[in-house]
Amino acid sequence: MSRLVNQQDLEFLLFDMFSAGALQHYPRYADYDTETIHSMLSTAQGLAEDYFLPHFQKADAQEPQFDGDSVTTIPELKQAWQQFADAGFLAARQSHEQGGLQMPALVNMACQSYFMAANPATAAYPFLTSAAANVIQAFGSREQQQRYLPAMFSGRFAGTMALTEPAVGSSLGDLTTKATAARDGTYRIKGQKMYISGGDQDLTENIVHLVLARIEGAPIGVKGISMFIVPKFLVNEDGSLGARNDVALAGLLHKMGYRGTTSTVLNFGEQDQCVGYLVGEPNRGLEYMFKMMNEARIGVGLGAAMIGYRGYLESLAYAKERPQGRAPDNKDPSTAAIPIIEHADVKRMLISQKTYVEGSLALCLLAARLVDEDEAGGDADAAILLDLLTPIVKSYPSYYGPRANDLAIQVLGGSGYIREYPVEQCYRDNRLNPIHEGTHGIQGLDLLGRKLWQQQGKGQKLLLRRIHKTLAEVRTIPELAPLADRYEQALQPLLQHILVAGERLQAGEIKPTLAQASVFLDVMGTYVVAWLWLDMARLAKVKAEQDDSFNDFTQGKVAAAKHFMQWELTQAESALASLNQFASGWDQIAPEWL
Amino acid sequence: MSRLVNQQDLEFLLFDMFSAGALQHYPRYADYDTETIHSMLSTAQGLAEDYFLPHFQKADAQEPQFDGDSVTTIPELKQAWQQFADAGFLAARQSHEQGGLQMPALVNMACQSYFMAANPATAAYPFLTSAAANVIQAFGSREQQQRYLPAMFSGRFAGTMALTEPAVGSSLGDLTTKATAARDGTYRIKGQKMYISGGDQDLTENIVHLVLARIEGAPIGVKGISMFIVPKFLVNEDGSLGARNDVALAGLLHKMGYRGTTSTVLNFGEQDQCVGYLVGEPNRGLEYMFKMMNEARIGVGLGAAMIGYRGYLESLAYAKERPQGRAPDNKDPSTAAIPIIEHADVKRMLISQKTYVEGSLALCLLAARLVDEDEAGGDADAAILLDLLTPIVKSYPSYYGPRANDLAIQVLGGSGYIREYPVEQCYRDNRLNPIHEGTHGIQGLDLLGRKLWQQQGKGQKLLLRRIHKTLAEVRTIPELAPLADRYEQALQPLLQHILVAGERLQAGEIKPTLAQASVFLDVMGTYVVAWLWLDMARLAKVKAEQDDSFNDFTQGKVAAAKHFMQWELTQAESALASLNQFASGWDQIAPEWL
Structure with a gap:
């Protein structure tokens, strides 16, 4: 079995759960029949295994170096980048006219899952480049599109998002990078950005930074932020490189994990010569960036899910192979040691991982399916539901993926703690995900402070409608019906909690x-992932009735769903009860008490 | 404030909670009046800050190197080692006749807390050496004691515990290292040991390995394991070094954290010339090792607690200094940013850390107090209670210390994820603790399979008696009385669970x-830590009545106790309910479903 993702699971999610086979009914995706999808997946898997996986550990051990002048990365990274570009994945989502693969988001997400599992740090470069290109595609002028996109899609140029500043962190409204209009219609950018992933590297001829800055005289706060294209090298009309722009690498930051991805401090306009090109209209930069951020957030969720998934498969393989100890009711030391997967506590650690990572992958693919329903299907409801779910799609995998990796280490024991095995790196890599693209706390504020209430809470209603549909379907299967009852019982306090939270916010609390x-x-x-687990268990049961090769698979899905209802959902319900009972606790702790 | 430990907290725990001032009533500790204790603490703090803390990050970045012949560590490590030895801490617990400080376990533990917080990887060498010396002191012959102990106490020799073998892991009964009696009464040792911390280094002239091995013809399983002293260099009668023993470093293992401590694979007897000296009687090796392991387990708990504590203080300091964002009800971007400690979610992350780490430190100091009551006071009940609590003292800090470190990273955000700040290293270092000296799973089996039932459950009764005493005392303070009620209510399902578990084990399930x-x-x-939080809150209230400088401190302890009852205890109670309802789930998952 591949150690990147369980293929049976991925195909089950794609085709059975999220009906990838039906995507071709959308005119845009008419080419995407089942065979084409399989062929794309197989290409992605091949590239991931051949060009991304082999340097997973090497890119960590030999992190990028900055000699004060330029950055050096390992050669394998460049090769992986070029292979990815040559296969067309940088422009996977673009239309054929743009030279893209016109790939559905769902299929693209499934393909990406292989790269994220194989080597998330290397996968970050194309991920960021596609995201930046998508923004230029959506909001840039035709001239900007023509000048930058072909080079970005072919892998000649890479892209970044340059938001964060040293003094600002998550509080984007306070950013101070300045943009001054020049006579030629361009701008001069001045300021420092920090934690810019891929902000410098030696993979590509050029780097296209999407920089948030304030035009002189713009309103303070989030309403005065504009977006600029700031290339590392200026680009001539014919696409060739011009002069070096005034963007300087001030230094590399040294991360705990994700070491293969450069994290940079960039100085824009040290010589007052940094040329930037306004994207779209002034003062709408944050809005444009969020268009990209939302896709990026789903991507972060997927990365977290897949690092977790990789750890799960690594620990599963280890547990099957490693003999140690005996059953606790066997005191006879002359009997042979058993594989550790036979130990109940190892089973617990494996099934917990399984629920986190397969649940997370399902969640990300759901989000991708909603992107398709919105963009290709024009389903406004899908867009609203996606909006509601985005903070969860970003955060659930980012929170529970690292927990899965923690359990993977524990399954391996001492071997899990040393760099000779890959799971410790998964643990380090995944710890980034609750931080970047909006911290956990920011996502929470987005969900509870905004998303739940948009359009009179329509997203909630859409979600609830889907959940009730699943519950009704699950109840038709006797073995699973009690799980549906259990879920429904747990749902009431959640709905009540949301209701009360809404009232309190209305009342100004x-x-x-x-x-x-x-x-x-x-x-x-x-709760959302529990719903997906019910649906997975139900669909797997249906599948197993048609196809014997799904028997073990289905038993696994059902066991995982039971575990999740019994364990995770119960813990969540208990957390909710604690929140209800002690609503104002944390807020009232004085700093001097800590 | 020191960033190693909150001194007010440490002294409160020592003197108010665990009555260090009363230790001098034990004849063995007659010298340990309050002033002496303070002076010891201050020595420890000074050494920790001057010699351990400064190379915390350097020892991680420049981990020990093995060139195939010898190991090289950074020079700061050697200096720290020698300072520690010169201050007498290697022999802290030994009697004056042995050249020791005759220090109470409680005071020693408090001193150690500084070293563990400052640099756990460097502190591991003296920790292991003291532990090995204690075993030789307890079970070695007079001749062995004379030959090895003075050199170990002075820092000329270090010590290790060599238990684990590559194919064996936690299943010690299966170890295969062989010991063959030679004509001169010594043994020849042959086998390979793995994950031996400090198994080679360049700090000391010699290393004294305590090796578990089977004498030819010994029973299989745990009853056929003997303990041997295997020095790296043989030691002449006059204490000078003799020939190199046949112990070879096969290689270093490269850990995620704790990088300053060498982790080694050692080959004993590659040339059939490895000389070992039997400690005590044949086949009692595991029993001796467990004597040491129990102290080592408390030490691991303390290490985990202090790495967590360090992270807490680092993130607390950062949160006070770092301005970012505004209150969620303030939408005016022209107002100044507030320190992030003002954000409710940051407060939540800080108070959670506080409960984990201060609770863990209290737990470890309780264990040390019980050691004193047992060893110096001859209180057999203390020994029984300590026995019951040991798996918890090892595991609670090892489980929740890393969680605290996870939260510390999150408080710092991007800064938390880069090696320019210390919290990511804390996170990596602490991940070792649920693995070594008996994994989490092993500790669980020890508690539920053995410790709860020893001497007809006398440990349980002793613990319960102490808990009820605390509850009665807490009830005398009106503000805290509801917490006592809450605890008592939560206690019933725990006791019921233990009762049922006992019956099921009796019935062969x-x-x-x-x-x-x-x-x-x-x-x-x-539950145990919740009890300690009640007691801390109560004692702090008493303290604040006598001393105004304890007001904020006490508010903090009370807020933490409330948080713990409301949040952690509720989660534990919910977990218990899940366990009760679905008693046999994990055991029945088939490997092929995973």
Whole structure:
């Protein structure tokens, strides 16, 4: 079995759960029949295994070096980048006219899952480049598109998102990078950005930074932020490189994990010569960036899910192979040691991982399916539901993926703690995900402070409608019916909690209500994933009736769904009860008490 | 404030909670008046800050190197080692006749807390050496004691515990290293040991390995294991070094954290010339090792607690200094950013850390107090209670210390993820603790399978008696009385659970009952720490009445106790309910479903 993702699971999710086979009914995706999808998956798997996986550990051990002048990365990284570009994946989502593969989001997400599992740090470069290109595609002028996109799609140029500043962190409204209009219609950019992933590297001829800055005289706060294209090298009309722009690498940051991805401090306009090109209209930069951020957030969720998934498969393989100890009711030391997968506690650690990572992957693919329903199908409801779920899609995998990796280490024991095995790196890599693209706390505020209430809570209603549909279907299967009952019983306190939170926010009790946002985010994430587990178990049962080769698979899905209802959902329900009972606790702790 | 430990907290725990001032009533500790204790603490703090802390990050970045011949460590490590030895801490617990400080375990533990917080990887060398010396002191012959102990106490020799073998892991009964009697009464040792911390280094002239091996013809399983002293260099009668023994470093293992401590694969007897000296009687090696292991387990708990504590203080300092964002009910971007400690979610992350780490430190100091009551006071009950609590003292900090470190990273955000700040290293270092000296799973089996039932459950009764005493005292303070009620209410399901588990084990339902051991261990750990939080809150209230400088401190302890009852205890109670309802789940998952 591949150690990147369980193929049976991925195909089950794609085709059975999220009906990838039906995507071709959308005119845009008419080419995407089942065979084409399989062929794309197989290409992605091949590239991931041949060009991304082999340097997973090497890119960590030999992280990028900066000699004060330029950055050096390992050669394998460049090769992986070029293979990825040559296969067309940088432009996977673009239309044929743009030279893209016109690939459905769902299929693209499934393909990406292989790269993220194989080597998330290397996969970050194309991921960021596609995201930046998508913004230029959506909001850039035709001239900007023509100048940058072909080079970005072919892998000549890479892209970044340059938002964060040293003094600002998550509080984007406070950013101070300045943009001054020049006579030629361009701008001069001045300021420092930090934690810019891929902000410098030696993979590509050029780097296209999407920089958030304030045009002189713009309103303070989030309403005065504009977006600029700031290339590392200026680009001539014919696409050839011009002069070096005034963008300087001030230094590399050294991360705990994700070491293969450069994390940079960039100085824009040290010589007052940094040329930037306004994207779209002034003062709408954050809005454009969020269009990209939302896709990026789903991508972060997928990365977290797949690092977790990889750890799960590694620990599963280890547990099957490693003999150690005996059953606790066997005191005879002359009997042979058993594989550790026979130990109940190892089973617990494996099934916990399984629920986190397969649940997370299902969640990300659901989000991708909603992107398709919205963009290709024009289903406005899908867009609303996606909007509601985005903070959860970003955060649930980012929170529970690292927990899965923690359990993977524990399954391996001492071997799990040394760099000779890959799971410790998974643990380090995955720890980034609750931080970047909006921290856990920011996502919580987004969900509880905003997304739940948009359009009179329509997203909630859409979600609930889907959940009730699943519950009704699950109840037709006797073995699973009690799980549906259990879920429905747990659902009431959640709905009540949301209702009360809404009332409190309406009544102006903003601080104490939002003090619970992060925990509420975790809780609601578990509820959403629990729903997906019910659906997976149900569909697997249906599948097994048609196809014997799904028997073990289905037993696994059912066992995992039971575990999740019995364990994770119960913990979430308990957390909810604690939140209800002690609503204002954290808010009222004085700093000097800590 | 020191960033190693909050001194007010440490002294409160020592003197108010665990009555260090009363230790001098034990004849052995007659010298340990309050002033002496303070002076010891201050020596420890000074050494930790001057010699351990400064190379915390350097020892991680420049981990020990093995060139195939010898190991090289950074020079700061050697200096720290020698300072520690010169201050007498290697022999802290030994009697004056042995040249020791005759220090109470409680005071020693408090001193160690500084070293563990400052640099756990460097502190591991003296920790292991003291532990090995204690075994030789307890079980070695007079001749062995004379030959090895003075050199170990002065820092000329270091010590290790060599238990684990590559194919064996936690299943010590299966170890295969052989010992063959030679004509001169010594033995020839042959076998390979793995994950031996400090198994080679360049700090000391010599290394004294305590090796577990089987004498030819010994019974299989744990009853045929003997302990041997195997020095790296043989030691002449006059204490000078003799020939190199046949112990070879096969290689270093490269850990995720704790990188300053060498982790080694050692080959004993590659040339059939490895000389070992039997300690005590044949086939009692595991019993001797467990004597040491129990102290080592408390030490691991302390290490985990202090790495967590360090992370807490680092993130607390950062949160106070770092301005970012505004209150969620303030939408005016022209107002100044507030320190992030003002954000409710940051407060939540800080108070959670506080409960884990201060609770863990209290737990470890309780264990040390029990060691004193047993060893110096001759209180057999203390020994029984300590025995019951040891798996919890090892595991609670090892489980929740890393969680605290996870939260510390999250408080710092991007800064938390880069090696320019210390919290990511804390996170990596602490991940070792649920693995070594008996994994989490092993500790769970020890608690639920053995410790709870020893001497007809006398440990349980002793613990319960102490808990009820605390509850009665807490009830005399009106503000805290509801917490005592809450605890008592939560206690009933725990006691019921233990009762039923005992009955099931008696009835032979061993596998399904012990399948829950790890989770039960977490649950019971939370109950024990919740009890300590009640007691801390109560004592702090008493203290604040006498001393105004304890006002904020006490508010903090009370807020933490409330948080713990409301949050952690509720989660534990919910976990217990899940265990009760679905008693046999994990055990019955088939490997092929995973």
